[in-house]
Amino acid sequence: MDLYGVLCGAACSDNAFISITGGGGKTTLMECFARYLKRTGKKVLITTTTKIRSPYLHDYHADVIYGNDSATGFMPTAPCIVAYALENPETGKWTSPPLDHLDVLKDRYDVVICEADGSRGLPLKIHTQRDPVVPPFCTYTISVMGLWGIGQRASDVCFGDDSDAAVDGPYIDRYLRNPEGLLKGSIPGHRAIVFNGMDEVAEVSGIPALIRGLDYPDDVLVCTASARNGLLAERILN
Helix, strand or coil: CEHHHHHHHHHCCCCEEEEEEECCCHHHHHHHHHHHHHHCCCEEEEEECCEEECCCCCCCCCCEEECCHHHHHCCCCCCEEEEECEECCCCCEEECCCHHHHHHHCCCCCEEEEECCCCCCCCEECCCCCCCCCCCCCCEEEEEEEHHHCCCEHHHHEECCCCCCECCHHHHHHHHHCCCCCCCCCCCCCEEEEEECHHHHCCCCCHHHHHHCCCCCCCEEEEEEECCCCEEEEEEEC
């Protein structure tokens, strides 16, 4: 089954603005989703409201890269991927453009995909008051969790949790319910959870049943998948 076809069907309304939050594969999901959308004939902008790696150091498969506000002068006319964030050559990280620029640009593209969170590469994240940064004009949110964190110690795999708690079923259930947890910033009625990395944990007994047995809000599309391969392992809800 095709992960990105399912997400496109759920999230890609006209001039969709999709924010990706959480941990464990946000960047991979953003770049692979963008490539899928371009193949289907769409004009796609990828950006951030926090920080992303430099497009000169990480291959986002972008056709055009803007590291400054000259992106506001570009008018896409054919299927493409455009990367836009503000370049910081000293850190190698690119930071959020002004939100009012993104608000204008979203009307020029079929889909904007925004990395709206940071987790320092860890599969889970407990948020602070500052994040995630989901713009008020966002139309859909995708919350990501890396399945390879299951069975590990929270302090090793969850950004923002220094405890020795085991990441097990009860922990993930609390993670879903925590106001600073996985669903923070998500838009009721217009949101998905992608449990990423099923290709990496497929041989670990009990993980599919654990994810299947959690208690989710009724309005969330929930699936286990491999963002890297675009494979949908199981669609659990909606």
